[in-house]
Amino acid sequence: MSELILGIESSCDETGVALVRTREQGQAPELLAHALHSQIEMHQAYGGVVPELASRDHIRRVLPLTQSVLEQSGHALADVGLVAYTRGPGLAGALLVGAGVACALAAALDVPVLGVHHLEGHLLSPFLSADPPQFPFVALLVSGGHTQLMRVDGVGRYALLGETIDDAAGEAFDKSAKLMGLGYPGGPALARLAEEGDAQAFRLPRPLLHSGDLDFSFAGLKTAVLTQARKLGDELEARKADLAASTQAAIVDVLVKKTLAALQSTGLRRVVVAGGVGANRQLRSRLDAACAQRGVRVHYPELHLCTDNGAMIAMAAAMRVQAGLAQPQRDYLFDVKPRWALEEI
Structure with a gap:
């Protein structure tokens, strides 16, 4: 029997709402509608996310977005x-907004409510695509402050293979961009500028590339970018595209090599890339080419679903329900977990 699930995402600087319909066992849930508001313009003046402003904006946006999703889908709130x-995980205040609204709506409707792990949402987001993966697979999670390699054998069956020991890939993009004066959000700006530069112009380190394990480290790369920018001095503006291209190449080299090593160590022939950095064109191109040579299938979320969104939260909830793993609550008491390891769910 199908069920409509409303998903709300408010972990950082995007407010997302979506509606999905569960289907028969073995069939991926169907995305009916979703809406998203990004706070990028609001935070640009500060060079990064201001938690208090983020929380206040979520309050303003979440109910209008919910109404928009219901109108798009042709359903009423009472159908949920x-x-x-x-x-x-996420910003505590921002998470509390989504949790409070969700529990209030559920209480008003007299339906259960379910808290979802943000990274599980990203992990399962490729199931929203036209070419969904099949279990098992290796997952490269590159979302914000997280860079992890996971073995995924099914919903809720996740084994950590490796993770960053300091800065994540997304942080390396953003911090390097800030050092180059590219503004906020830095990662996409650096990637766009890199298309105009020479990736071989500067010899930047590839931390842990030959470590023999599946862990990551990008803090040293950020320091190397700072050192190179200082060396260039007045020439930085003229060489900025080359430095951006060299930085991106270093990050992508590490991500691709570690992902291939994870595939080799597990013996799996399928990989999923999820999270905001998964939208990076160079990463997609390099990984697609390397995997094609090895007969490995690569799956990504649709580009517009790489960033934080309500669709991935509704999808993860639906898949947990279908797998019999969900424990929806009806007491409407809630808490949030700003720090929450995926292995703990």
Whole structure:
């Protein structure tokens, strides 16, 4: 029997709402509608996310977005059978907005509510695509402050293979961009500028590239970019595209090599890339080419679903329900978990 699930995402600087319909066992849930508001313009003046402003903006946006999603889908709020929200990880205040609204809506409708792990949402987001993966697979999670390699054998069956020991790939993009004066958000700006530069112009380190394990480290790369920018001095403006291209190449080299090593160590022939950095063109191109040579299938979320969004939260909730793993609550008491390891769910 199908059920409509409303998903709310508010972990950082995007407010996302979506409606999905569960289907028969073995069939991926169907995305009916979703809406997203990005706070990028608001935070640009500060060079990064201001938590208090983020929380206040979520309050303003979440109900209008919910109304928009219902109108798009042709459904009424009363049709919803479960409300899902991002419980963590993320900014505490921002998470509390989504959790509070979700529990209030669920209580008003007398339906259960379910807290979802943000990274599980990203992990399962490729199931929203036209070419969904099949279990098992290796997952490269490159979302914000997270860079992890996971073995995924099914919903809720995740084994950590490797993770960053300091800065994540997304942080390396953003911090390097800031050092080059590219503004906020830095990662996409650096990637756009890199298309105009020479990736071989500067010899930048590839931390842990030959470590023999599946862990990552990008803090040293950021320091190397700072050192190179200082060496260039007045020439930085003229060489900025080359430095951006060299920085991106270093990050992508590490991500691709570690992902291939994870495939080799597990013996799996399928890989999923999820999270904001998964939208990076160079990463997609390099990984697609390397995997094609090895007969490995690569799956990504649709480009517009790489960033934080409500669709991935509703999808993760639906898949947990279908797998019999969800424990929806009806007491409407809630908490949030700003720090929450994926292995703990």
